[in-house]
Amino acid sequence: MCESVETDLYAVLGASPSESVQQLRRRYQQLALKFHPDRLKGQSSTEAESNKRNFLEVDAAWRILSDQNSRMQYDLHKRAQELKQDWPVDSTVNLEDMMWDCDQCVYTSCCRCGGGFSLTEEEVMEETQSGQEDVEEKNPDKGDRGLVVCCDTCSLSVYVMWSEHTQTQNCSVKKGQ
Incomplete structure (x- = not known):
């Protein structure tokens, strides 16, 4: 079957x-x-x-x-x-353009509906680490990563992308200070 x-x-x-x-x-x-x-x-x-x-x-x-x-x-x-097919993506957002929330340890961006898109530091790190093997096998020159993130209020979704060399915020260091 x-x-x-x-x-x-x-x-x-x-x-x-x-x-x-x-x-x-x-x-x-x-x-x-x-x-x-x-x-x-x-x-x-x-x-x-x-x-x-x-x-x-x-x-x-x-x-x-x-x-x-x-x-x-x-x-x-x-x-x-x-x-199970992928969500339709309404736009692309660079991780660097998203706001960093130290208290919540998340990247956020506003949606046109008034809601927001959020992506945790952990999700970014997991995707970066899990995608390394794929990039090395398929295209070693291209180090872009990304995730589809849905709005917390409406049905819109965005593709958040970042390069392999993007420095992410370090939540554990900020909380420990």
Whole structure:
């Protein structure tokens, strides 16, 4: 089932989620006839292999979508994946442009709704440390880091970015003085 969440089973059948089981059956039958291994005679080996893979994919999609329970489960997984997608980002803010609150040990920035965005020193340090391996592997020249931060009042979000070399405030030193 996990594999099928990656592939849109409705797209495999050339269908939409609103179609009935009968409509899905017709689509499945057309594609099964088109890609069935018995129809592969006289094709090149690469063509035959491609059609065989297509047939297996169509058959797997049909097995899941033809059963009411497995279709419902698939639709729920698909919807959950859609909901896990990143928030739309309204703007980008540099960490250096945010206000530092010594008492709370957070960076803050005002939202246009009157609320605010906040990012703790700990979150900045965690992202900086966890991202180092990724940057070294993918692009050692680019040392930018960032996090999506949501407003505490409305649904807006911003991408707070900083460079690898940005000096963060040290809350523990300030509290200890």
